[in-house]
Amino acid sequence: MIEELFTRNIRWAAGRTRADPEYFRRLAAQQSPEYLWVGCSDSRVPANEIVGLDPGELFVHRNVANLAPPQDANFLSVLQFAVEILKVRHVIVCGHYGCGGVRAALSGQRHGLIDHWLQPVACLCRRDAAELEAITDFDARVNEVCERNVLAQVAAVAANPFVQDAWRRGQTLAVHGWIYSVQDGLLRDLETSVDGAAGARRLDGRRRAPPPPRRRPRIEGPR
Template identity: 55%
Template sequence: MVRWFNRRAGVNDEQKRPEGRDLTDLLAHNVRWAEGKRENDPDYFKRLSALQRPEYLWIGCSDSRVPANVITGLEPGEVFVHRNVANLVHRGDINLLSVLEFAVETLEVRHIIVCGHYGCGGVQSAMDGHRHGIIDHWLQPVRDVAESAKDHLEEIADPEDRMNRLCELSIEAQVESLRRTPIIKSAWQRGKEIYIHGWVYGLEDGLLRDLQCDAAP
């Protein structure tokens, strides 16, 4: 049982805790994780807290099944991460642009990876013909890609294969959008060696695939 304070009524109400994993489980897992790190490397957190200098900026999908550190085998501090629905690069997105500028100018990353995944719910929602709310505006770039590649996509008979191909094409389009941002253009003009890559992740096999759509100075 958990006690909640009803401010409007000015009384305490007892209710059952919502079903599902208790948040204290997460805190307990954190304690075990931190203790394990210290046992294996006593200076781990001291070293981690002293400096953040990752080589990679990861622009990925918000999907909870695609955690950048886990699927690349990288430790905390080794990859700077920005995630949004369908891993899109809106050139008016102040959040993304702030992350990009900080990664390029302060962290001085060398590689920017745009990573989407097959079976992306955002890509599917962009193309299912239904209204979903404000997310419809966010997903417009996916529909733009689909329209520009309409003939190519219609040649793919299997609906799942067609949607996965659209996921790939959208990733390639985001690489191109990144390449055209003033932040990247300015960095390249000043001689910074920054390379942009497009990858796609397979939920069914856990593998990353390089789409060979790199952009370089």
């Protein structure tokens, strides 16, 4: 079974070369992405593919529930490298409906070590408990938390010292919050973009209070 992956790799590389003989030469020459993608580890959400970009055009960091914790050295290393070395112009925090990490945090059950990682989501659920409990359908409640979690992570990225320092230097940098539906393959903009310190402060203030209800596209069934 493992050996089959090497066979698939050979076929993939050969197919790429046939379609575009310069493809790997271009990739090897330079990495100069304009975007940092902070997304979920879920295997159904392949960052490059859903935005139609080649690997060298998108710098990617993924973890369970697309978190941006200021204590995580892995995330901080990626963020600093993207902002200070690659000079990306956009940081995109992208969640997805039906996220298993969000579902685990919302369930209230013990799952082991992952519970520690998901504390930011669990805290959000406790903060907004009254509003969330009013959503009787559990799948719909999960999806609402998925959106709120993206908003919280955008605020966390915008408040990060690496991002704040970039704005202080006059660097062009914006942070965006998107969400993806596995069911229809489409991205949705949560309209929470921020491109400067003043906007980050306003966004942080919004994060401390439950966000007001927003109209969103209706998607039937689990996402």
